[in-house]
Amino acid sequence: MTFLYDVTLRDGNHALRHQLTSDFVERYCKLADNSGVWAVEVGHGNGLGASSYLVGKSAEGDFELLSTAREFLKKTKLAVHAIPGFATIRRDLIPAIECGVDVFRIATHSTEATVSEKHISFLAERNMEVHGVLMMSHMNSIEGLISQATLMAKYGASAIILMDSAGHFIPKDVKERVDALKNTLTIEIGFHAHNNLGVAVANAFEARSAGASIIDGASMGLGAGAGNAQLENIVAASLRMNKYESGLDQLLEMSQLVEDSYPKNLPMSTATSIRSGVAGVFSGYAPQVKELSRELGIDINLLWDEVGKRKLVAGQESMIREIANDLMNL
């Protein structure tokens, strides 16, 4: 059994510069609810409580978007992404429980699982479905990922999601990592691809073949950087392989809705996104890097390389200006 996890209304919000509206959430959720996707994740690109000057202000608050989604998701689960350091239990998780969220994903950088202890255990103790997410998973070794995933499982996570946040993996990397986690842990494993190297759908398939049961995707691939694995592609190819019993029509309607609503925001594999994928830089930094290279007249490739060398993790947008200034003063 594979659970399709739709991140269009969360990761896709990166592509929309966090300007997602409840009007669109309503239209999308009406379609998604009959599509066979297991869960729809909704919110700011960096998750609950992340609307900020640092990573971008949301057009609408978390709970406006979530309560709209809740109203129109009857069969499909409503999910959120939350990063400790941005989201807190009191300000964000408790209201999300009250709003009727079904699935909580608590995410940390791939080496920092210990910051998720209180958040995961708080939710697990209240019998909420909680997944531990390791972001930027290419920045940790396989052994490291195992030990971090084991911690999250110990805190109470019922699934571990590996995120290839920089779109750096090729199928072989995905197989090795999912295999390793499947061999160590008894809980569900999920995989979240980004398409910087053009292999997001292939990576999603590889993860599933290796035993990952939760596969993330987005309609039209709407997501940070070069976007996510395209949901409708995963399903279309699965139908050819007789691995997915649900129909394609509804998913293509969702895809069409995204295509028609946001023609200027659709992700593409571009010179910039390929470079950031090769450098292993967080996909969400693309807008800042582009803007600063234009503002200060710095070669964009030089800036990507330097951001890669400094090994920034997600949430360090303000460092990009400092790095750009340093490059100017060389």
Add this chain to the structure above:
Amino acid sequence: MQNRIRIAIIGTGNIGTDLCARLLRDDEFEVVAFVGRRENSPGIELFKKHVRHTITNGIDGLLTIVDEIDGVFDATSAFDHTSHWELLRDCGKWVIDLTPSQIGRPMVPVLIDESNNFELEHQIVSNYSMITCGGQSSAPLIFAMSKFSKKIKEIEVSSSIASMSAGPATRKNIDEYIQSTENLVRLISGCNLTKAILVLNPSEPPIMMRTTVQMEVGNCDIDGVLIELAILVSQVKKYVPGYDVVVEPHFSKPHTISGTVKVTGAGFVLPEYSGNLDIINAAAVETARRHFKKFAHLAKPKTLSI
């Protein structure tokens, strides 16, 4: 010698050990007792020869020699601090709290002479809270930026610190970190809409701590901010030498001003990348110094034993 500030440090972890090394090198202080709860704590081992009393049975042990000290630095935990403070207050001691308990008066030493909200306490038996590294490092920026801004709508403080410098307590208490930093930002600026963000970065070599303050304002006199900030930074550097502005406050977009500081640790015991711990310890020492000076005239002359 008589006028040295006689103190005890409770807690022999990273913070307590760095504090002990720092105070042993400071002529104004005498470390009378270093207090832990384990015989084999590496911190205790390190300073056995340099401190009059190394105590391994916690607060109970400290209370037996409490007459020999003026005040206490508590680097244990928020939970333990509550009972420590009750006992020490009854003994008439001032306490500098390095835990996130938020019991005491929030204190940023550089703001003591600048803002009514950060005056020293009026009684000698007082409790000062050092808040968080994000709070201490952002305070000069927030003070300078808000002083020269009109119609402040919202303030945001984001810090990134090296993973290696974030101990188990910081990691477990990341929500409390956010809350107490946001409270401090409110106290400094008077602005009610505040947001704190903390990011841990594991890269090797470890990164130096960075704190960025962003503020949405009606308008702002940037030149005024820069002059005020330069004065404050020169004051902070007296107790945190590694405190530097790396991106000067500027309009990052219309109505949004932004500035970034970097904190390089002084490297007493903790490595340089632990600027987050350094700035807390430096603030604690400076607060104790200022508080003691204020009440120095009340100090009883030592009774001569004939």
